[in-house]
Amino acid sequence: xxxxxxxxxxxxxxxxxxxxxxxxxxxxxxxxxxxxxxxxxxxxxxxxxxxxxxxxxxxxxxxxxxxxxxxxxxxxxxxxxxxxxxxxxxxxxxxxxxxxxxxxxxxxxxxxxxxxxxxxxxxxxxxxxxxxxxxxxxxxxxxxxxxxxxxxxxxxxxx
Numbered sequence: 001x002x003x004x005x006x007x008x009x010x011x012x013x014x015x016x017x018x019x020x021x022x023x024x025x026x027x028x029x030x031x032x033x034x035x036x037x038x039x040x041x042x043x044x045x046x047x048x049x050x051x052x053x054x055x056x057x058x059x060x061x062x063x064x065x066x067x068x069x070x071x072x073x074x075x076x077x078x079x080x081x082x083x084x085x086x087x088x089x090x091x092x093x094x095x096x097x098x099x100x101x102x103x104x105x106x107x108x109x110x111x112x113x114x115x116x117x118x119x120x121x122x123x124x125x126x127x128x129x130x131x132x133x134x135x136x137x138x139x140x141x142x143x144x145x146x147x148x149x150x151x152x153x154x155x156x157x158x159x
Contacts, residue, residue, distance in 0.1 A: 008038040013045040020050040021098035024113040033117050036148050037124035042090035044127065046120065054097030069104060070119045071095040072126035092127035094120070110157070114149075118157045121148050 014027050054067030074092040096119055105115040132138035146156045
């Protein structure tokens with residue numbers, strides 16, 4: 001008789017920059033979304049920021065002078081070098097810019113909470129090494145996101 005592998009364990013820290021705006025989900029829901037996307041144990045920080053910090057981080061780390069919706073910083077076991085994939089727990093900071101989240105949800109006419117679920121899952125997948133740099137990677141990542149969101153009765157964000 002084969003036993004099912006243990007579900008991934010998650011150590012989750014949630015940070016909220018003062019003045020970033022209200023988060024449309026509580027810690028328990030954020031944890032459920034993150035856990036759904038995990039393939040292995042993880043130590044994650046979800047940081048909710050305002051436009052100023054979001055813009056500064058995007059400029060510093062991606063060379064783009066605007067606030068973006070989500071940035072993922074994945075680390076190696078020592079916590080200092082970029083990590084793409086491998087064994088051991090996932091260690092990452094996922095930064096979500098709440099003003100951008102609100103603006104995008106309005107523009108796309110989707111519930112704010114559902115857009116947040118998508119960005120949390122998107123960030124967790126990035127933390128585990130998934131990317132969307134080319135067409136094939138993008139298709140694979142989008143299919144995974146859509147399947148995970150469906151578990152929460154959230155519509156395909158790419159339609």
